[in-house]
Amino acid sequence: MNEDILKRVQANPKFAELVQKRSSLGWLLSIVMLAIYYGFILVLAFSPATLGASLSGGVTTVGIPVGIFIIVSAFVLTGIYVRKANTEFDQLNQQIIEEAKQ
């Protein structure tokens, strides 16, 4: 990458906006995922009976829907990020690249 392009990108307020938006979404979703998973691990470690409780009187326990929820949440969170990144962030990125080439 030549120096001119680098300087132009760095000086572009859109670049700061892109970095800010993308990083905050990335970290936010990461924290959500970690909180869900490690929250689960902590319940597992300190209060396993909570997960072993019957869901609605039958043999199915609370842990089953919780487990399915964690698997689905991983998929949904990636979906949210990809949607946002492939539309909004990529558009912004495209503008930055074009403006840098001028």
Next chain:
Amino acid sequence: MKSWMKSTALASLSLLPAVAMAAGAIDGDVQKQATNWTAIIMFLLFVSGTLYITYWAARRTQSASDFYTGGGGITGFQNGLAIAGDYMSAASFLGISAMVFEKGYDGLIYSMGFLVGWPIILFLVAERLRNLGKFTFADVASYRLQQTPVRTFAATGTLVVVALYLIAQMVGAGKLIQLLFGLNYSTAVILVGVLMVMYVMFGGMLATTWVQIIKAVILLSGATFMAFMVMASVGFSPETLFQKATEVHAKGLAIMSPGKADPIDSISLGLALMFGTAGLPHILMRFFTVSNAKEARKSVFYATGFIGYFYILTFIIGFGAIVLVLNQPAFMETIVKDGKPLTQLLGGNNMAAIHLSHAVGGDLFYGFISAVAFATILAVVAGLTLSGASAVSHDLYASVIKKGKANEKDEMRVSKLTTLALGVIAIVLGLVFEKQNIAFMVGLAFSIAASANFPVLFLSMFWKGLTTRGAVIGGAIGLVSAVVMIILGPAVWVDVMGHAKGSAPFPYKNPALFSMSLAFFFTWLFSVLDTSKAAEEEKAKFDAQFVRSMTGIGASGASKH
């Protein structure tokens, strides 16, 4: 609080044996079974199909870029399937369903740890990786650092992980094939070795990816059919499935709840699974096969979906096996273990999914699933071999020995020779380790990936202050501490070396919590203490790296768009 801390050393954490199980699909001695012709014919069909693809791919594999990345033209969807395929090894298909079969709910917990790493990889790593790298993750780690030390370190990390993983797969393959096909152990190991070399040497990344995609599709289809048949047998009511399972299982209602787990070991295992994934070289290299960051993102999205779906299927399959296979005389055998008779599944609990295929689909489907299990091993070892070959030819030969001045023809020749060498090494190690307890190896591979590769890769992209000295020393400390802690821990000290239970100097089976912390700390420390002129220059290059990692300006392959 105290009581569980005390019991940790002794308690065998319910989650942990799963890593062991995932290592070799089959542990311990197995009996050679009668030759299974349906399975062999189906497997031959798979092999001829994939060899045809290799022939097709070979004609398109001309340049180094073709060899390492399939020319960068794989779509996000295809790559997502291939990544999912790398994850859905025979070990995780048979191992996780066996764990559900044995312990019920705990099997689900284990698969979650494997899955939740993916969103993190997407949010923090995937795009930057694609924008900065070309062929290997060392490209990214050494982007602004000194090539020779950092690439040597990264290639070492890659080869160690690949070797451990390969041994586990080869031994698992040999035993599995003995059971399923009635072939000799050594015949099976040699067959796997020869086929994987052919795929990689002639077809490069393109063939490796397509073999993985085809396998992923047939494995997902087969598992879907099995889960469907299980649900059909209980009138599509999960409650009925669980009800019937608790009635016949020796542990009764306990299979519906989590077992005992030690918090430190659980968290440590969670870290190893989560960040180990982000440090596995054969997974990371898949991000270079797509054309840009957008496709890289999509691949993680699809991969997460397929992997999550697959784990839900294995959960149903495990419970289905309890209901339809357990205690059915046709699937049980009585063996003598430690002098006592023991009634178990024919061939061991890892065969739960295989027997279930017989129960729900008859001989033909049983043959199909057996062939799929074999195909799965082939696809995974091919990816591992390619990753090892890239580390040698691209990182060590072209960048370290030839200082970036190797011509492409020579580099290709080195990568092909390395592939051949890796094939021979894999076969030899597979034969040597036949009778060894290799259960700890995949756990060790994950711990090393999380403690050596991941910290260096992550800090190189996120922290301006990282210097060559910090990366190499910190990464090496991560690698060595992971190895030492595993050896001094119960997985090797007790299970392999045969010392008394509870005597292991390091009390946890999973070292990642400690070895990762050490790696991060020392990488930071030696970077901060590094006041050399070179370090100043490396820090100064961060801004340009950051802009490229964010925008993809100058990224390899980006010119096509």
